[in-house]
Amino acid sequence: MELINNQSVKIHYDGSGERIRSHQMKASYVSASIEGFDTIYREAYKEANRIYKSKINTEILLEGGFQEGSLWWWLKLFTSESESQQSIETVSVSRSVLNSIQYAINLLRQMDLTTTEIVIKDTADGFEVDIDGERVVLDELQCAILTNPKIRSAISDIATPLTEDGIDTLTIDHGISSCPKIQITKEDKNNLVLRRSHKHIVEEGEIFGFYYVETLSYNPRSKWKLISKDNPAHSVTVSITDPKFLKRVSDNQEKFSKDDLLEVEGVWYKEKTKLTGKATVNYTITKVKDHIPAEEKQWKLL
Incomplete structure (x- = not known):
């Protein structure tokens, strides 16, 4: 039996400006905002399906409307699945999606404007992100939504109208008591409009020992390829950030050739660009x- 869930989301832009009070907003803002909301919910359900192995189909319809001094519309979210409704600890997947979207938006609102890269780390309890020096725990769906570049770009699009003079607030109302309204104000706009990258660290550690130079570069921004002396089958592509070493290189005090040996110390981390993607390893000397x-x-090693 196919179960169908109908959820209404009210999108409400408000402010003191003459245009918004006359129910007007730039067409480019309206179209980008509508597309942004469509992207947020579609991508969030895709992430939920991958994580919970559910098969929820999502259809999003638009219903416009006006009220005094504002511009608003309804999004009608129709979700369906052919089998029994999936749930996570008695909470439906649909409810979990809405709560996770809200959680991701609130995290982005709290991030300092100097934070242009979101660093997420795997932990025994789930996932952690640094918010102004405080470690905040995320569950798997919250992490997937926060690291989805399409969702973050769409969040930027829905906040962009707040950069217009006279548009002061954006309210997202899911109409559910367990999922309070999302109130976004002009003070929040810069945090949400900012296009951030992210780094999802799965694992990290240290690198040290002797490595042969396989390929090298005198450009400090380029990477070197090194081969482990103790395990010749293990090669790494590394960035070198040692300032004293780089200065000697730039001053031509160091000359290199293939098979030179370096004794190094550094760090490495295993990273995913998406929660459900493959991991790559980055090395820094x-x-x-x-x-x-x-x-x-x-003779020097003897």
Whole structure:
């Protein structure tokens, strides 16, 4: 049996400006906002289906309307699945999606404007993100929504009308007591309009020891390829940030060739660009302790 859920979401822009009080807003803002909301809910349900192995189909319809001194419309969310309604600890997937969207928006509102990259780390309890020095825990769906670039871009689009003089608030009302209204004000706009990247760290650790130089670069922004002395089958592509080493390189005090040996210290982290994507490993050498040219390394290592 197919179960169908009909959820209404009220989108309400308000303010003291003459245009908004006359139920007017730039057409480009309205179209981008409508498309943004459509993207947010569609992508959020896609993430939920991947995480909970559910098969919820989503259809979003628009219903416009006016009231004095504002511009608003309804989004009609129709979700359906052919089997029994999925639930997570007695909370439906649909309710979890709405709560997670709200949670992600509230986190973005709280982030300092200097935070242009969202760093998320896996923990034993789930996922953590740093908000002004405080570690905040996320569950899997909240993490998936926050790291979805389409959703973050869409959140920026729905907040953009608040950059217009006279448009002061955006209210998102899901009409559910357990999911309070999302109130976005002009003071929040910069935090939400800002296009941030993200880094999802799955695992991290240290790198140290002796490595042969396979390929090198005198450009400090380029990466080096190194091969482990103890395990020649293990090669790493690294960024070198050691300032003293880079200065010696730029001043031509260091000359390199293939098979030179470096003693290094650094860090590595395993990263996912999306929660459901593949992980890649990034290496950074923070200190070059020694450089042994190829012609010297035999006697120097004895």
